[in-house]
Amino acid sequence: MARRRSWTGWAFIGPFLAVFAFVFLAPIAYALYLSLFRTRLIGGTSFAGLENYERALTDPQFWSAAGRVALFLVVQVPIMLFLALLVALAIDSGRLYGKAFFRVTVFMPYAVPAVVATLMWGFMYGSQFGLVGNLNESLGLSLPDPLSPGLMLASIGNIVTWEFVGYNMLIFYSALQVVPRSLYEAAEIDGASQLRVIRSIKLPAIRGALLIATIFSIIGSFQLFNEPAILQSLAPNVITTFYTPNLYAYSLSFSGQQYNYSATVAIVMGVLTVIVAYAVQLRATRKER
Amino acid sequence: MMNINRRTLLGSAMAVSLAVTLGACGSDDGNNGTGPVTADQVQAALDAGGTVTVWAWEPTLKQVVTAFQTKYPKVKVNLVNAGTGDKQYTALQNAIAAGKGVPDLAQIEYYALPQFALGKSLTDLGSFGAGELDGTFTPGPWASVKSGGTIYGLPMDSGPMALFYNKKVFDTHGITVPTTWDEYVAAARKLHAADPKAYITSDTGDAGFTTSLIWQAGGKPFTVDGTNVKVNLADPGSQKFSTLWQQLVSEKLLAPVTGWSDAWYKGLGDGTIATLVIGAWMPANLETGVAPAKGDWRVAPMPQWTAGGTATAENGGSSLAIPKAGTNNALAYGFLKYATAGEGVKIRLDNGAFPATTADMKSDAFLNKEFPYFGGQKANQIFAQSANGVVPGWSYLPFQVYANSIFNDTVGKAYVSNTTLADGLKAWQDACVKYGKDQGFTVN
Numbered sequence: 001m002a003r004r005r006s007w008t009g010w011a012f013i014g015p016f017l018a019v020f021a022f023v024f025l026a027p028i029a030y031a032l033y034l035s036l037f038r039t040r041l042i043g044g045t046s047f048a049g050l051e052n053y054e055r056a057l058t059d060p061q062f063w064s065a066a067g068r069v070a071l072f073l074v075v076q077v078p079i080m081l082f083l084a085l086l087v088a089l090a091i092d093s094g095r096l097y098g099k100a101f102f103r104v105t106v107f108m109p110y111a112v113p114a115v116v117a118t119l120m121w122g123f124m125y126g127s128q129f130g131l132v133g134n135l136n137e138s139l140g141l142s143l144p145d146p147l148s149p150g151l152m153l154a155s156i157g158n159i160v161t162w163e164f165v166g167y168n169m170l171i172f173y174s175a176l177q178v179v180p181r182s183l184y185e186a187a188e189i190d191g192a193s194q195l196r197v198i199r200s201i202k203l204p205a206i207r208g209a210l211l212i213a214t215i216f217s218i219i220g221s222f223q224l225f226n227e228p229a230i231l232q233s234l235a236p237n238v239i240t241t242f243y244t245p246n247l248y249a250y251s252l253s254f255s256g257q258q259y260n261y262s263a264t265v266a267i268v269m270g271v272l273t274v275i276v277a278y279a280v281q282l283r284a285t286r287k288e289r
Numbered sequence: 290m291m292n293i294n295r296r297t298l299l300g301s302a303m304a305v306s307l308a309v310t311l312g313a314c315g316s317d318d319g320n321n322g323t324g325p326v327t328a329d330q331v332q333a334a335l336d337a338g339g340t341v342t343v344w345a346w347e348p349t350l351k352q353v354v355t356a357f358q359t360k361y362p363k364v365k366v367n368l369v370n371a372g373t374g375d376k377q378y379t380a381l382q383n384a385i386a387a388g389k390g391v392p393d394l395a396q397i398e399y400y401a402l403p404q405f406a407l408g409k410s411l412t413d414l415g416s417f418g419a420g421e422l423d424g425t426f427t428p429g430p431w432a433s434v435k436s437g438g439t440i441y442g443l444p445m446d447s448g449p450m451a452l453f454y455n456k457k458v459f460d461t462h463g464i465t466v467p468t469t470w471d472e473y474v475a476a477a478r479k480l481h482a483a484d485p486k487a488y489i490t491s492d493t494g495d496a497g498f499t500t501s502l503i504w505q506a507g508g509k510p511f512t513v514d515g516t517n518v519k520v521n522l523a524d525p526g527s528q529k530f531s532t533l534w535q536q537l538v539s540e541k542l543l544a545p546v547t548g549w550s551d552a553w554y555k556g557l558g559d560g561t562i563a564t565l566v567i568g569a570w571m572p573a574n575l576e577t578g579v580a581p582a583k584g585d586w587r588v589a590p591m592p593q594w595t596a597g598g599t600a601t602a603e604n605g606g607s608s609l610a611i612p613k614a615g616t617n618n619a620l621a622y623g624f625l626k627y628a629t630a631g632e633g634v635k636i637r638l639d640n641g642a643f644p645a646t647t648a649d650m651k652s653d654a655f656l657n658k659e660f661p662y663f664g665g666q667k668a669n670q671i672f673a674q675s676a677n678g679v680v681p682g683w684s685y686l687p688f689q690v691y692a693n694s695i696f697n698d699t700v701g702k703a704y705v706s707n708t709t710l711a712d713g714l715k716a717w718q719d720a721c722v723k724y725g726k727d728q729g730f731t732v733n
Contacts, residue, residue, distance in 0.1 A: 041407060041688065042516050042729030128545060129552040149705050236547060237494050237701030241694065254379050255694035256724070 034263040041257075052264035061242040062265055066272065068153065069244050073221040073276075076157040081213060083161065084168035089198060091169075092176040103173070107166035114163060118230040121159045126234070147235040156227045164220070168213045175209035176202060211284045215277050222273040225250070245269040325416045326619050331626075334619035338363025341620050344371040344381065345396035347445060347607060348573075349640040353633040357624060360632075366624060374398065378405075378690055381612070385410050391614035393621035397442060398607045399433035400497070403513070403687040405610065406441045412611040414440040417622045425630050429603045429679040430645040434610075437515075442608030443629040444645035446637075448568025449675035450501060450591045450604045453575070456664075457585040458487060458560045466589045470533050473564075473592045477542040480563055488544035489537070491562045494704050495548060496696035497604060498566075502530045504602035504683045506594050510718075511686045517731045518686065520721050522714040529594055531710040538703060538710060545704070558582045566591060568604035569672035573641035576662050583661070588668040591675060601678040606645065643672065650676060688728065692721050 038048035056062055087106050091099055109117065124131040125146040132143050146155040179202065187197050203210075225246040232239040232247075241251035245265060253262035343350070343366060354366045369392065371380045378401055384390045385408070397405060405411050419440045423431070430444035454466060462483040467473040477489035492498070503510060508526015512519040521527070537543050544562050546552045556562035557579045565571065575586060591601050609629060611621045627633045634646055638655065649655050650673045659665045686692050699720055700713035708716075725732040 040727070040729040041404075126552065129555060233547065233550065235705075236697040237705045240698040240701075242698070251694065255375060256691045257382060258727075 031263040031267055034260050035267055037260050039257075039260055048260070052261050053268065055261065056264050056268045062245065062248060062268070065242045065245045065248050066269065069222050069224050072153060072157060072224060073218060076160060077214070077217040077221060079157075080161045080165055081168055081210070081217065084165045084213070085172055085210075087165065087169045088172035088176060089202065091173055092202070093194070103169075106169055109163050109165070110167040110170075112163070114226040115230060117163055118159055118227045121155075121162075122231055122234050125155055125231075147231065147238060149238045152231070152235065152238050156224070156231065159227050160220075160224075164217070168217070171209050171213050172206055175206035179205045207284075211281065214280060214284075218277050218280060219273055222269060222276070325418075326622065328418060331417065331619050331623045334617070335361045335364060335623040338365075339617055339620050340365045340367055341394065341617055341624050342367045342369060342392040342615075343394040343396075343609075343624070344369050344377060344392040345394075345607075345609070346370050346373045346377065347396055347637075347642070349637040349642045350628065352636050352640055353628050356636055357627055357633065360627075361623075364620065364624070374401075375690065375694070381405075382408075385612060385614055388614060391612050393611065393615035393617050394609055394625055395612055396445065396607050397610050398605065399430065399444075399603070400500075400685045400689045400693070402434060402441055402608060402610065403436065403685055404690050405612075406436055406439070407687045410612055410614070411441045412613050412615075412618060414443065414611065414622070414625075417618075419443065422630055425647060426645050427647055427650060427676050427679075428681065429676065430606060430608070432681070433603070433606075434608045442610030443625055445607050445609050445629050446570055446643050447645040447676065448570050448603050448605040448643065449672055449679055450505070450566055450568055450601050451668075451671050451675050452589045452591055453565040453567060453571060453586055454589060455557075455560055455563045455582070455585050456587045458563045462487075466587075467592050468590070469596050470592045470594055474533065474536050474542075477537055478540070481542050487561050487563060488556075489542060490564050490566070491544035491546040491548065491553060491556060492537075492704075493543075493545055493547045494697050494701035496693035496700075499530065499534075499696070499700065500685070501602045501604040502534070502566075503527050504680060505591065505600050506530050507600070507680060509682060509684075511684055511689075513684050513687055516729070518725050519733055520686070520718050520725070521733075522718040523711070527714055528711070531714055535703075535710045543704075554578045560585070568606065569643045569675065570605060572643075572660060572662060572668065576641070584664050587663050587666055588671050590671055599674070599678040600680050601675040602683070603679055686721060686725075687730070688721075688724060691724060692717070695720050695724075 035052050036048060036050075037045055038051065039045045087102070090096055091103055096102060112120075122130075127133050127136065127143070127145040127147070132146060135141055136143055144151060146152075183201050184197060187201060192200070223246055224244045228239050228243045228247055229250070232243075239247075241255070242248040246269070249262045249265045249269070252258045252265065256262075338361070341364065343354075345368065350368060354368050357366060358364060371377045371392075377396070381392070381395055381397075384392070402411075415438070422443070426444045427447060427449075429449065430447045434440060434442045434444055452466070458464075458480070459466065462480055464476050464479055465472075467476045473489065480487050480489055500510075503522075503526045506526040506529040508524050508530065510520060510522045510524055510527050512521075544556055546556055546562065553562070557565070557575070558581050560582075576583075579586075590599075593600065609625050611618055611625065615621055628637070630646065634644060634649060638644055638649060644650055644655070656670050656673060657667055658669050660668045696717060699716035700710065702708040702716070703710045703713040722732045
């Protein structure tokens with residue numbers, strides 16, 4: 001039986017598709033296009049094929065940047081999510097006095113723009129004129145310099161944790177809110193302890209939220225940019241122009257005029273992010289079965 | 290008013306003098322940007338009026354624009370601050386690449402000029418008869434705007450270096466003003482020993498400062514001949530610098546404070562950063578940025594590599610150039626000449642700028658100006674002397690803007706790890722060579 005094709009559906013998604021193509025697909029396509037060329041100060045633009053990709057895959061600066069954000073991901077994300085989960089469970093437990101107050105204060109840092117937050121922390125970290133310097137002076141301490149090469153990544157991790165614990169807490173908390181209260185009552189009748197309730201009811205119930213938060217955090221870690229970019233002015237010798245992949249792409253294009261290679265770095269990093277995020281998701285869903 | 294035709298000027302010195310007497314005979318349109326443009330045509334453009342867009346961050350240009358518009362009421366100058374330094378160059382580069390929104394005039398620092406010249410983005414001012422201005426400007430800046438017979442911009446200011454020191458701090462600790470770099474290191478040790486919170490100066494790795502010191506030491510780490518580039522950051526001048534400065538870095542005698550930060554201004558004000566070796570444009574910045582220390586600071590000649598020497602170097606300083614893609618070249622040149630070699634110069638000096646013009650540098654009013662900030666010292670005499678001592682023959686890389694941006698990736702390591710300055714300079718050289726080759730230059 002021949003069915004007449006209906007175009008009504010297209011008319012409904014048309015406006016969305018147009019915007020989607022324009023603001024989402026077009027930039028990616030343009031970046032891909034840029035990555036295939038090479039523009040030089042002497043000699044102008046020429047087609048380079050996959051040369052830029054070859055260069056990116058063997059570029060020690062790029063890999064040191066990627067390695068750094070991977071380390072950041074492995075250390076900072078678990079700490080942050082654990083803290084967020086702890087706070088969400090505490091608030092959800094109903095045993096906390098002034099629940100609304102805690103919820104708002106823990107979430108508050110997320111409302112502070114990352115740029116402002118980093119500037120603020122930067123002032124505190126200063127071992128010459130900042131809070132660390134003042135503490136050293138007034139209490140006779142000799143705290144290590146948070147902006148030194150060995151501690152910089154940890155200091156950035158601290159800022160990011162401070163910023164995003166509240167955000168992740170809110171995701172977990174709202175997931176906990178939809179758990180049917182009758183389950184808790186049943187558990188209580190069975191004589192289950194609070195810990196047992198958390199392990200057997202709450203955590204399985206918010207599994208989806210945990211996964212989402214993890215994937216967001218993976219993407220966030222790989223895209224680390226604001227915090228190092230701002231701290232760079234305070235510690236220019238520690239935060240190199242290739243400290244994170246995004247910072248590298250930015251420096252390449254804005255001070256080196258290497259737009260083509262910069263686009264390549266951005267694409268390679270995007271692909272890496274997708275692979276890691278997808279692998280995590282695949283693993284999590286397989287476990288569920 | 291001199292009427293010079295570019296074609297005639299190219300002939301010989303004799304032809305130049307003839308041209309002055311005969312006057313210009315060209316009558317083609319002054320706005321086409323290809324052929325020579327005579328002074329008459331520039332004048333005609335000024336009289337006819339129009340709009341000139343200028344991208345600059347130099348503060349004293351504001352007053353120049355006001356005076357210029359009063360003199361030529363039909364001309365409107367649109368002064369835009371498109372960012373300082375790097376930010377402006379990025380914007381300019383993008384505008385040139387896009388071929389849209391390019392200003393008629395742009396402020397470009399001397400170190401960045403070769404990069405734009407190389408990209409063929411700037412108009413040769415020789416076609417406007419700028420060659421006749423030879424001798425108007427001090428040799429250092431004039432050499433910086435010229436390359437292989439082409440004039441890419443006109444010098445707006447200059448930065449012959451001098452030693453700024455906090456006399457109060459020096460007197461408290463009985464330190465004499467260092468005349469050589471060895472004495473400077475000794476003073477650094479003495480000061481820091483007397484007051485552990487005080488440092489001779491601050492430094493966290495500054496490409497402009499480092500290259501200027503190498504320049505003064507007689508180093509020529511960058512040699513450029515067309516697209517042939519040589520980078521040698523281990524030449525005798527560079528070695529002199531790294532050996533000396535390494536002592537200050539290793540012994541932690543430098544305040545770990547980055548220039549132009551809040552902490553830096555604070556340190557200059559409270560005596561914890563006791564000296565600055567920097568360009569002669571600094572006084573205006575001290576007056577506004579470090580107002581509380583008024584009367585504490587003095588100026589002395591730059592410390593020398595060999596006792597009794599008079600060698601100095603330039604540090605910073607900008608030119609104004611006409612991008613090729615600008616729309617109104619003749620009018621732009623009218624303003625350019627007014628601001629850099631005409632009446633604009635005096636207006637800018639009155640507002641605290643440092644000149645690049647020989648006549649002003651020699652004038653009594655300039656030399657005898659007393660700076661209340663420096664306790665009434667006639668600091669310009671020291672600056673003018675420094676301008677005469679600038680070591681000739683220096684050149685920057687044709688991609689210095691990029692090179693400076695990766696300075697802290699390489700040389701900066703010496704400030705936070707066991708890497709030595711010499712190793713850092715080597716790493717910087719390697720990175721510059723790699724970039725140069727990538728960009729199609731023949732390097733080393």
